[in-house]
Amino acid sequence: METDIAIVGAGFGGLGAAIALQRAGFTDYLVFDRGDDVGGTWRDNTYPGCACDVPSHLYSFSFAPNPRWSNTFSSQPEIRDYLRDCVDRFGIRPKVRLRHEVLDARWDEQRQRWLLRTSGGDHSARVLICAAGPLSEPAVPDLPGIDDFAGTVFHSARWRHDHDLTGRRVAVIGTGASAVQFVPQIQPAVEKLTLFQRSPAWIMPRRSRRISRVEQAAFRTVPGAQRAARAWLYLVREVMGMGFLHPTVNRLASRLSLRTLRRQVSDPTLRDKLTPRYAMGCKRVLISNDYWPSLTRDNVDVVTSGITRIVPDGLVTADGVHHRADTIILGTGFHVTDSPVVRLIHGRDGRNLGDAWTPSMHAYRGTTVAGFPNLFFLLGPNTGLGHTSVVLMIEAQLRLMLAALRHMRARGVQAIEPTPQAQRRWTQRVDRKMAGTVWQTGCSSWYLDATGRNTTIWPGFATGFRLRLRRFRPADHRILPADTTPNEPEREHADAV
Numbered sequence: 126m127e128t129d130i131a132i133v134g135a136g137f138g139g140l141g142a143a144i145a146l147q148r149a150g151f152t153d154y155l156v157f158d159r160g161d162d163v164g165g166t167w168r169d170n171t172y173p174g175c176a177c178d179v180p181s182h183l184y185s186f187s188f189a190p191n192p193r194w195s196n197t198f199s200s201q202p203e204i205r206d207y208l209r210d211c212v213d214r215f216g217i218r219p220k221v222r223l224r225h226e227v228l229d230a231r232w233d234e235q236r237q238r239w240l241l242r243t244s245g246g247d248h249s250a251r252v253l254i255c256a257a258g259p260l261s262e263p264a265v266p267d268l269p270g271i272d273d274f275a276g277t278v279f280h281s282a283r284w285r286h287d288h289d290l291t292g293r294r295v296a297v298i299g300t301g302a303s304a305v306q307f308v309p310q311i312q313p314a315v316e317k318l319t320l321f322q323r324s325p326a327w328i329m330p331r332r333s334r335r336i337s338r339v340e341q342a343a344f345r346t347v348p349g350a351q352r353a354a355r356a357w358l359y360l361v362r363e364v365m366g367m368g369f370l371h372p373t374v375n376r377l378a379s380r381l382s383l384r385t386l387r388r389q390v391s392d393p394t395l396r397d398k399l400t401p402r403y404a405m406g407c408k409r410v411l412i413s414n415d416y417w418p419s420l421t422r423d424n425v426d427v428v429t430s431g432i433t434r435i436v437p438d439g440l441v442t443a444d445g446v447h448h449r450a451d452t453i454i455l456g457t458g459f460h461v462t463d464s465p466v467v468r469l470i471h472g473r474d475g476r477n478l479g480d481a482w483t484p485s486m487h488a489y490r491g492t493t494v495a496g497f498p499n500l501f502f503l504l505g506p507n508t509g510l511g512h513t514s515v516v517l518m519i520e521a522q523l524r525l526m527l528a529a530l531r532h533m534r535a536r537g538v539q540a541i542e543p544t545p546q547a548q549r550r551w552t553q554r555v556d557r558k559m560a561g562t563v564w565q566t567g568c569s570s571w572y573l574d575a576t577g578r579n580t581t582i583w584p585g586f587a588t589g590f591r592l593r594l595r596r597f598r599p600a601d602h603r604i605l606p607a608d609t610t611p612n613e614p615e616r617e618h619a620d621a622v
Contacts, residue, residue, distance in 0.1 A: 129153035131241055131250035133227050133466075136165015138256030138503035138519050140208055141186060144215045145523040148188075151530060155250075156217070157243055159226035163212055166260045167204045172284040172303060173310035175201035178331075178412045182355045183362065183514040189214065190351045192344035198333040198412075230255075231471040232498060237539050237605070239499065251539075252530070255470065256503040259581070262460040266298070270435035276451040281307060282459070292316050294449055296440055298432070299456030300326055305411045307456070309419040318425045319448050321432055321440070324568075325398065327382050327405045331412040359587075362513035366586050368406055369511045372563040375405045389417040398427050406511060406563035408570040461581055462486065462574040472497035473542075482506075486580040487552045489543035489601065490594055492522050493529075498540040498605070501526045507555050508590070509572075509581045511563075518583065521591040528597035540605040547601035558584040 130146060132139045135158035143156050162168050177184050181194040184204070189211050195203065212218050225245035230253055233240050239253040263280040271278065279285045281303040294317040297304055305326065312318050344351040368375035382405065390396040399417060420427055430442035439449040468479035473496050481496060488494050491508035492501055501522070508518045529541060556578070559565060564572055564579045572581040583590050 126246065126248045127238075128155045128248060128250050130155075130252040130254065131230075131239060131248060132156040132254045132256060133230070134158060134165060134256035134258055134261070134503075135160070135163040135221060135223070136167065136256065136258050136261075137186075137208070137516055138258060139165070139254070140211055140217070141516075141519050141523055142254050142256055142501075142503065142526070143217045143220060144186070144188070144211065145527060147215060147217055147220075149527050149531075151527075154220060155248065156221045157225040157227055157241070157245075157248075158221070158223055159244070161223055162205075162209070163221060163223075164205045164208050165258050167201055167208060169261075170201060170282050170284075170303070171286070172281045172307045174306040175303075176306060177201075177204060178302065179514045180358045180362075181336075182351060183358045184516055186211065186516060187355070187520060190344070190355070192341055192351055194336055194341075196333055196335055198331065227469060229469050229471070231475075232473055232500075234473060237498075252499045252501070253470075254501045254503065254526070255466070257464065257466040259461045259464065259504055259509065260459045262464050262466065263455070264458050264460050265455060266457050268298075268432060268435050271453075273437055274435050274453060275437040276453065278453045278455070280455040280457070288452065290315050290452065293452050294439075295319070295452045295454060296321065296448060296450035297454045297456055299458065300324075301456055301458050302409060302411055303458075304456035305413045305416045307454075309413070309415040312419045312422055312425060316424065317449075319440075319450060320420065320425065320427050321442075322398065322427055322429050323431070324403075324408070325401045326408065326411045327379070327401050328385070328411045328413050328416060329378065329382055330385055331414045359513070359517075363586050363588060366510075366512040369563050369582075370585065371561075372404045372406065372566060375563065379405045386417060390421055392421065395420065395427060398429055403568035404563050404566040407566050407568035408572075409511065458571055461571050470497070470500070472500070484576045485574050485578050487548055489548040489551050490522075490525060491518075491583070491590075492525055492594070493541075493543045493602075495543050495545045495548045498542045500542070501529075506580045507583050509583060510587060511582055513587050517587045518590060521587075521594045525594040525597060532597050532599060536604075537607045538604055539607040541602045543602055547598075555584060 132142050135156050139156050146154050160168055177199050180197055181199040185191055191207050222245060225243040227241055227243050229242040231240045238249045238251055241248045263282045277288050290311050291314045293315050295315045296319045297308060298321045300322045368378060386399060428442060430444040432440050433443050434441050439447055441447050467482060468477045470478040486506035488502060488505040491505040494500060503519055503522050559579055562584050564582055572579050574580045
């Protein structure tokens with residue numbers, strides 16, 4: 126089956142792309158997703174306590190405000206329902222193909238189209254938009270002996286709701302954003318909870334509250350009220366970004382975090398285990414009011430010794446201690462810098478994107494990649510944020526994508542891709558901006574790839590990124606006119622400085 130534009134993924138990125146295309150008059154597109162519903166990350170992560178750590182009014186599309194948010198920080202079910210509502214509100218459901226896992230996407234040079242093989246059939250498209258998301262593939266550690274474990278093992282992103290944790294001895298591996306949310310929820314029910322921590326997290330208080338009915342009514346009826354609330358949150362969050370770009374600014378926040386830790390954890394030994402010894406922001410800063418208190422309960426142990434092997438009835442750590450468990454929950458995050466999805470995408474010379482991004486990811490404006498014509502990658506390299514909503518970044522990329530598509534339509538262009546020189550200049554600029562930021566202070570985090578480069582986070586304010594993506598630059602691209610056969614040499618524009 127042929128379509129003009131194929132979108133992979135039905136989370137914020139994929140649905141945002143579909144809505145943007147629909148509103149701009151590009152109506153020949155399809156959205157492919159391997160799940161049985163839309164929502165992406167917010168469909169898959171259903172663990173107890175799952176919620177967003179960005180304010181609700183900011184963690185939503187600017188063109189689709191939701192006056193019905195019940196809390197200043199939304200829970201997973203509300204965000205999932207919001208995305209479902211967007212699908213129906215903008216009439217894109219007929220374009221969504223659920224249970225269509227993309228198994229291979231390959232650029233055909235002769236046909237100048239992307240050929241997609243999915244679990245629901247084969248398709249071809251002129252343009253491919255990859256919106257699989259950086260938090261779509263759970264990272265499962267290779268722990269010796271895990272196949273011999275006699276109990277139940279699952280990742281937090283694949284929560285086993287059929288497995289009752291009441292009265293069980295549970296081992297939790299990992300202390301990232303997911304564990305900080307689900308540990309306080311399961312702690313009261315389990316007999317024993319053993320938390321295996323590699324490094325402690327910086328945690329700030331969660332300043333959340335219920336949104337009153339009066340506020341909701343105002344957002345529904347007062348013109349501009351919700352837009353004003355969003356603008357205020359945007360400004361506050363941009364100011365917070367100063368601490369990531371200039372680490373000394375975060376000292377005040379660090380003191381607040383440590384003061385909260387002292388107040389919530391009285392035991393000096395446990396408090397020492399939970400005290401971070403790296404610059405705040407070097408790893409993801411988490412927000413919680415109940416995580417640290419939950420670790421002080423009598424049925425909880427925090428273990429900092431490394432796991433050496435799994436045995437049928439538990440885990441053995443480097444200090445020789447055997448920790449009994451009948452359930453292991455992996456809170457070990459996702460494949461962010463090495464997502465398996467990229468190895469399914471093959472460009473001009475048949476090389477897959479995973480190889481092109483080995484050992485380090487590179488993309489022009491985080492969106493397009495040299496050697497991969499008509500590919501737009503949402504939330505690609507260096508498009509993440511440590512201080513505000515990634516939805517802002519997605520919308521900036523969508524504006525760039527639409528500008529490129531309009532240019533192609535107006536000029537009769539068949540295919541575009543960034544020149545290697547333009548892509549290299551962009552990468553060098555990002556790396557220069559990264560110098561002196563908190564991510565260069567030496568800690569190990571999932572922001573970094575195998576070479577130690579931060580290929581995940583944008584080293585600046587969301588405003589700066591949005592301004593840099595405000596228009597399409599033809600001079601930075603190789604452009605193939607529609608009347609040029611694939612065997613003819615491409616017209617290459619001079620690179621803009």
